[in-house]
Amino acid sequence: MIAPSLTPPPDDVKSVRKIFLCPVCKIRHELFIPPKFANNRSRFPFTYSFIHSFQNATNIEDTDKDILTTLYIDAQLNIRGVEAILTGEDTNIINRETSQTIIAKLTQVIMDMQEEYAALLKKFRDLKLKME
Numbered sequence: 001m002i003a004p005s006l007t008p009p010p011d012d013v014k015s016v017r018k019i020f021l022c023p024v025c026k027i028r029h030e031l032f033i034p035p036k037f038a039n040n041r042s043r044f045p046f047t048y049s050f051i052h053s054f055q056n057a058t059n060i061e062d063t064d065k066d067i068l069t070t071l072y073i074d075a076q077l078n079i080r081g082v083e084a085i086l087t088g089e090d091t092n093i094i095n096r097e098t099s100q101t102i103i104a105k106l107t108q109v110i111m112d113m114q115e116e117y118a119a120l121l122k123k124f125r126d127l128k129l130k131m132e
Contacts, residue, residue, distance in 0.1 A: 004033040006052060016077050024067045024084040025055045031071070031079075038075050045072040045080045051095050054086065066095050 006029060009015045015032040022029055029052065038046070049070045065087055072081035087093045094102075 004031050004037060004048060004050075006031060006050075008032055018077065018079050020071060020079050020082050022052070022067060022069060022084050023082060024086050027055050033073070033077050035077075038073065038077055041075070045074045047071070048073055051087070051093065066093075068093050 005015075008030070009032055014035055016035055018031045018033060019028050020031060021027070037048075038044070047070050049068065051066045051068055054065045054067055068085045068087055070083045071079050074080050085093075087095075
């Protein structure tokens, strides 16, 4: 399923435009929701959580921080509520770019370990054959 986006979709993609006020950065944001996003939900309103960057920060320490935003969306794709948390040292939430970097590094470590395991297994089998 395609997720909602803060950026407008291409002209050939249908979406429902909704506006919400972020209680942290005090800015109205546009959200573009796929028309079938509420299909097959077990209850309403359902939650949709995402991270957006802090805009209009008055404190210089907040300028590079992200905001975890949770929207409560009803069956007609109306936003019924908004909760937002400024991410920082007291939260364990990371943005997409950071998580992709971590995943790439971990994937490389796993691949290196698999190669090392295969080499060690071959050495073990060779030694076992010599011992027999």
